[in-house]
């Protein structure tokens with residue numbers, strides 16, 4: 001059960017930077033109550049586009065809390081341009097790795113960060129562009145393609161570990177398989 | 188650290204009396220009960236005694252008791268025998284909240300053998316929709332299999348009432364009584380069931396031993412084909428040690444039934460009322476009255492179960508959860524989903540399941556530990572603010 005690194009346990013039991021952030025000028029949200037985990041990230045960005053403070057509110061399992069806590073620690077002091085390059089692997093590496101089935105927690109962190117940056121820059125990210133593949137977890141083909149490319153995913157199980165897609169009723173698994181194959185076919 | 192064990196629907200402590208009963212058979216008394224010599228025969232005698240003790244717990248005849256390797260095998264063997272007995276009938280009935288030992292098996296039969304399966308739904312309290320159940324019974328139904336009590340919520344189905352109707356219609360009836368045994372009185376004759384499954388490790392016997400009760404007169408075909416053991420109904424040299432332990436455990440379970448329905452029930456009710464009172468935004472899953480005396484499934488709004496469990500674990504408190512992260516899937520348990528427990532509390536549902544070894548002091552420690560744990564998680568949750576859901 002405690003299949004977590006000491007670093008994950010530490011960030012779960014003593015999460016850093018919890019709470020709403022007064023004077024935050026960027027907010028990013030990912031996940032939802034129905035899906036079982038959700039993260040709201042608050043950033044305070046200065047005039048040089050540097051993140052001077054970051055806090056979070058998270059609902060979810062131990063690795064969701066730890067990933068959120070790690071994320072805020074990593075990005076404090078970064079410029080938005082550098083933060084925009086952060087990957088889910090950076091979050092997981094910071095924690096000494098996450099169990100495979102929990103990789104989606106680090107993806108949630110990355111996704112909330114992206115949205116917070118867009119929020120600061122006043123960019124509208126299209127809410128879930130692409131075609132809906134997984135209804136249970138509201139995941140689109142574009143999101144799957146991104147995750148497959150970024151993380152070298154090969155199986156539907158990988159996709160479920162990273163995005164949760166396919167982990168509910170399972171009726172989207174064939175479609176996920178097709179999306180993976182299309183990415184692999186294109187090299 | 189002292190362990191507070193409140194996960195007895197998952198498994199139970201092997202009773203000291205059971206260990207004592209088994210020990211000689213681990214060691215010097217290793218004979219094979221099938222042997223012709225006195226050395227093996229003394230083990231055979233002990234197994235006969237165990238069979239009698241098991242039969243006594245459920246008011247069966249000793250000949251109606253088949254020892255198996257676990258509750259899962261008992262369930263599989265029962266369904267297998269039923270389908271063999273009625274090869275022309277292609278319909279089976281069950282509920283949508285069964286243990287995987289039945290649920291997955293039925294899905295498998297549907298996908299690979301072309302059986303039509305009716306998964307009768309439960310309502311929000313976890314109670315079976317009896318109208319749908321009765322209406323789904325037909326001449327084509329080979330077997331009805333319904334759990335006596337649910338492992339997650341403790342909600343009990345009206346087995347006697349359903350068995351009566353099944354009998355009238357001449358449909359075989361099996362019940363998975365793995366969770367009911369030792370917690371409520373079971374009388375197979377009065378209940379009128381054809382087959383019934385038990386598992387040792389839920390009633391203070393070891394893991395890896397189970398029982399299938401098969402009513403006299405039913406032409407039972409074995410699931411494990413092999414030697415003549417269990418009167419040809421289950422091949423394989425007996426797990427003598429565990430069977431002897433299970434016999435003792437059944438004897439103890441019979442003696443403890445009263446304690447279970449007085450002391451243990453009171454502890455459960457105390458834990459329940461204190462948690463509901465001290466933690467706003469909490470709710471009990473399952474019908475309050477039609478419930479095993481030892482089980483409490485309680486959901487806490489806006490927090491997630493794995494986080495709760497891990498924080499309890501740090502204080503030595505063992506419980507379990509129906510949340511996604513701990514069920515090994517990404518959705519809350521199929522039982523809570525079938526009951527349409529809202530996501531806001533389904534993800535934060537914890538199951539406490541007690542035994543007669545638990546004490547009032549332990550309940551108090553759980554209460555004083557859990558209150559700040561939920562508070563801490565809610566302080567972190569984006570869905571909780573100023574004492575309520577947002």
Ligand SMILES: Cc1ncc(COP(=O)(O)O)c(C=O)c1O
Pocket residue numbers: 196197256257258259260286288334336337338363365366386387388395396397
């Ligand atoms: C209702 C029910 N049926 C069957 C089983 C399976 O029993 P065993 O673990 O002995 O295979 C369990 C145990 O989890 C159970 O709770």
Ligand code: FES
Pocket residue numbers: 133134135136137165166167168169170171172173
């Ligand atoms: S639609 Fe993807 S798991 Fe249900």
